[in-house]
Amino acid sequence: MRNVTVAATQFASGANNIDAxxxxxxxxxxxxxxxxxxxxxxxTNYFCQKPLEKYFSLATTLEExxxxxxxxxxxRELHVVLPVSFFERRNNAYYNTLAMLDADGALLGTYRxxxxxxxxxxxxxxxxxxxxxxxxxxxxxxxxxxxxVCWDQWFPEAARIMCLHGAExxxxxxxxxxxxxxxxxxxxxxxRTCMCGHAAANLTPVVASNRIGTExxxxxxxxxxxTSFIADASGQVAADMDDSTPGFVAATFDLDALQIRRRAWGxxxxxxxxxxxxxxxxxxxxxx
Amino acid sequence: MRNVTVAATQFASGANNIDAxxxxxxxxxxxxxxxxxxxxxxxTNYFCQKPLEKYFSLATTLEExxxxxxxxxxxRELHVVLPVSFFERRNNAYYNTLAMLDADGALLGTYRxxxxxxxxxxxxxxxxxxxxxxxxxxxxxxxxxxxxVCWDQWFPEAARIMCLHGAExxxxxxxxxxxxxxxxxxxxxxxRTCMCGHAAANLTPVVASNRIGTExxxxxxxxxxxTSFIADASGQVAADMDDSTPGFVAATFDLDALQIRRRAWGxxxxxxxxxxxxxxxxxxxxxx
Numbered sequence: 001m002r003n004v005t006v007a008a009t010q011f012a013s014g015a016n017n018i019d020a021x022x023x024x025x026x027x028x029x030x031x032x033x034x035x036x037x038x039x040x041x042x043x044t045n046y047f048c049q050k051p052l053e054k055y056f057s058l059a060t061t062l063e064e065x066x067x068x069x070x071x072x073x074x075x076r077e078l079h080v081v082l083p084v085s086f087f088e089r090r091n092n093a094y095y096n097t098l099a100m101l102d103a104d105g106a107l108l109g110t111y112r113x114x115x116x117x118x119x120x121x122x123x124x125x126x127x128x129x130x131x132x133x134x135x136x137x138x139x140x141x142x143x144x145x146x147x148x149v150c151w152d153q154w155f156p157e158a159a160r161i162m163c164l165h166g167a168e169x170x171x172x173x174x175x176x177x178x179x180x181x182x183x184x185x186x187x188x189x190x191x192r193t194c195m196c197g198h199a200a201a202n203l204t205p206v207v208a209s210n211r212i213g214t215e216x217x218x219x220x221x222x223x224x225x226x227t228s229f230i231a232d233a234s235g236q237v238a239a240d241m242d243d244s245t246p247g248f249v250a251a252t253f254d255l256d257a258l259q260i261r262r263r264a265w266g267x268x269x270x271x272x273x274x275x276x277x278x279x280x281x282x283x284x285x286x287x288x
Numbered sequence: 289m290r291n292v293t294v295a296a297t298q299f300a301s302g303a304n305n306i307d308a309x310x311x312x313x314x315x316x317x318x319x320x321x322x323x324x325x326x327x328x329x330x331x332t333n334y335f336c337q338k339p340l341e342k343y344f345s346l347a348t349t350l351e352e353x354x355x356x357x358x359x360x361x362x363x364r365e366l367h368v369v370l371p372v373s374f375f376e377r378r379n380n381a382y383y384n385t386l387a388m389l390d391a392d393g394a395l396l397g398t399y400r401x402x403x404x405x406x407x408x409x410x411x412x413x414x415x416x417x418x419x420x421x422x423x424x425x426x427x428x429x430x431x432x433x434x435x436x437v438c439w440d441q442w443f444p445e446a447a448r449i450m451c452l453h454g455a456e457x458x459x460x461x462x463x464x465x466x467x468x469x470x471x472x473x474x475x476x477x478x479x480r481t482c483m484c485g486h487a488a489a490n491l492t493p494v495v496a497s498n499r500i501g502t503e504x505x506x507x508x509x510x511x512x513x514x515t516s517f518i519a520d521a522s523g524q525v526a527a528d529m530d531d532s533t534p535g536f537v538a539a540t541f542d543l544d545a546l547q548i549r550r551r552a553w554g555x556x557x558x559x560x561x562x563x564x565x566x567x568x569x570x571x572x573x574x575x576x
Contacts, residue, residue, distance in 0.1 A: 200485060
């Protein structure tokens with residue numbers, strides 16, 4: 001038996017987000033969480049609502065990023081695994097990056113968001129290069145953990161590849177909510193169903209941590225819908241939050257039992273990679 | 289606007305399955321269905337419970353199969369698209385095959401089940417070669433339709449590839465129920481969540497038609513759990529059935545509206561095929 005407790009957190013961006021995030025990590029850790037997931041780009045407001053030059057100044061190198069430094073110390077103090085999402089600059093490239101911090105505070109490596117959205121309220125293609133790291137998993141003190149970022153969560157390929165690399169839990173820090181130009185569109189069920197599908201198809205728990213609160217940017221406004229959740233290995237919701245209350249939820253999984261279940265169910269035995277070539281195309285390739 | 293009505297059917301195997309299937313197709317068609325999905329291998333009991341030599345004699349060539357002939361005439365009479373699942377023999381190879389019949393009765397082609405399960409009660413690797421057709425879509429009178437078979441429904445790769453080839457609806461004839469050696473395992477939620485995930489991730493409706501009833505084979509017994517359903521393009525259940533009542537459910541989708549929605553949401557724009565190479569491996573390939 002190898003029980004690991006994961007927590008998903010959510011809070012509204014405000015005057016001191018590092019403190020708000022730290023308070024949630026401390027609460028989750030004191031209730032027994034081993035891995036605590038914070039939301040995407042939690043240091044600041046979600047600055048991608050509009051394409052504005054000034055916000056590039058929020059980017060830092062990995063070495064200089066204050067959140068990574070801050071949470072390395074906290075991870076070590078609390079003995080928790082902490083993925084930290086931040087706006088990374090390196091030379092002339094800018095990335096939506098996640099730094100994976102192990103429970104001793106060690107920086108295990110970074111992942112750069114691969115799938116970059118673009119649409120009213122979510123102008124990420126203005127700010128971010130498409131990530132060049134590929135999908136990553138890390139051997140942490142609490143299992144082999146895969147993590148990707150927000151829009152990546154909509155792509156079965158990302159989840160599958162992390163699981164092919166042996167991920168035992170998938171983490172998705174997120175910033176998603178209303179659509180400034182389409183107030184009738186509420187994507188929360190669609191969003192959740194995608195990730196529950198990844199959990200089910202890979203027999204691997206999924207954790208998503210999303211913002212709450214309303215943020216304004218000029219004439220645009222997004223109300224982030226929270227509903228952070230944890231899905232079990234059959235894709236059923238094991239714990240979830242509402243769309244406005246800050247805090248965290250947690251769930252415990254026996255990672256050894258899940259490994260036994262994965263191999264017995266046969267999904268990773270019965271794959272047919274020789275038939276999957278069209279996945280490497282945008283339009284299916286040759287006509288069928 | 290291009291409204292298409294799809295129906296999922298379910299019934300228990302009995303003395304005359306062709307008649308039972310025909311009655312459901314007629315009911316669904318008379319209520320307005322354009323595409324009617326029948327369950328997997330509906331001509332007979334689910335013979336794969338145990339690996340028994342005698343059941344190879346159920347296989348026929350495509351040209352000789354009675355169900356394909358029968359339902360070609362019915363498809364033409366009722367002007368409905370009808371995928372027909374059957375046990376195919378060709379020379380020394382045996383396949384779990386689906387024949388796609390257009391609304392004029394034309395045979396558009398066949399698909400051979402790619403992913404073959406194996407476990408107590410589901411000894412399909414004893415009977416079937418792994419399909420060699422790759423994943424297929426067909427331009428029918430009612431849209432570009434993708435279809436795969438049962439266990440294929442657990443694999444995000446199959447759904448994605450059909451959608452990369454332009455599938456507007458995904459169909460999965462199915463035979464799944466209890467586990468003879470594991471009576472505590474009930475996979476129905478897991479099963480459905482996988483397919484709702486495919487619908488959500490591809491913004492494409494999914495239809496699953498499953499058996500009901502209990503079938504015995506020597507010391508084994510399976511109670512098929514039905515719960516046939518139709519998921520909409522955000523992965524939400526649009527119509528579904530219980531685990532024991534024969535009949536059908538239907539749902540209508542505007543395929544033109546769904547195409548507009550797919551392109552606006554950006555999932556097919558933001559894919560990163562150059563990062564998906566590991567999908568073509570069984571174990572992730574190179575270490576990360």
